[in-house]
Amino acid sequence: MPECFYRVSVKALVLDASRRFLLVQEDNDWWELPGGGLDFGESPREGIRREIWEEMRLKTTYVAGTPSYFFTVKNHKGVFIANAVYETKLAHLDFVPSPECVNVRFFSPQEVLAAANMYPNVRVFASIFDKEARSD
Template identity: 35%
Template sequence: MTHPNSHSVSVAGVIIDDQGRALLTQRRDNDHWEAPGGVLELNEDITTGLLREVEEETGLQVEPVALTGVYKNMTRGIVALVFRCKVVGGHITETDEARAFRWVTADEVRALATEAFAVRVLDAMHDDHGPAVRQHDGARVIESETPM
């Protein structure tokens, strides 16, 4: 049974390499380029879910470095916690969920990903601010009525 006021929580890992590039995955279900991640399981803690989702989608083991943003899809009621991560093991491997991978610069992120997903990666690529708090409609960022 779905409750009209319920939300789900997802996690994503923006993996940054030594050259400052981010890893994007091309999803098999919709061909979109995004950071690896997914919905937390009900009894799963945030870090465990992040590590599981990233490894399931990329074959990489990562270590979260910092929470870089909290994002809400206002249309679907999904709250996403996004973390900057570094690789600590594994190898990039095609999966049931990801068909391709690219290490990208900020300009390439803007060209490949939709605005709502690009902003997550771009926020994670910049070290100079605390976690961003943003909302979107699934494609475009929506400005907050109350500035933070």
């Protein structure tokens, strides 16, 4: 991939009543925000709906029209990723396990930052989310 390109990743921000955010645990034991790479010609909303269905067999009831957060990060494979994070609501959390999702759990930013098995983008997001929460 040329140096001037970023892979675009759309992520779902699913919050609980305590403003903790949902993460999915992959079969390698690492935690990730729900979502994934945006396919060519796909809208961000379509991408989030598709990824959540593919990973967890869950239906979305709402995906915001614009991202709540946008940041770039180098992933664990050394690829630069542009992450657009959209507020999302799910019909329920009764997911079907897959290699990309063996568990789901809500985390606080502090829990993410203290854990070892978080992907780099999750750590960056937790830092941004925590900083914003502290300024409210």
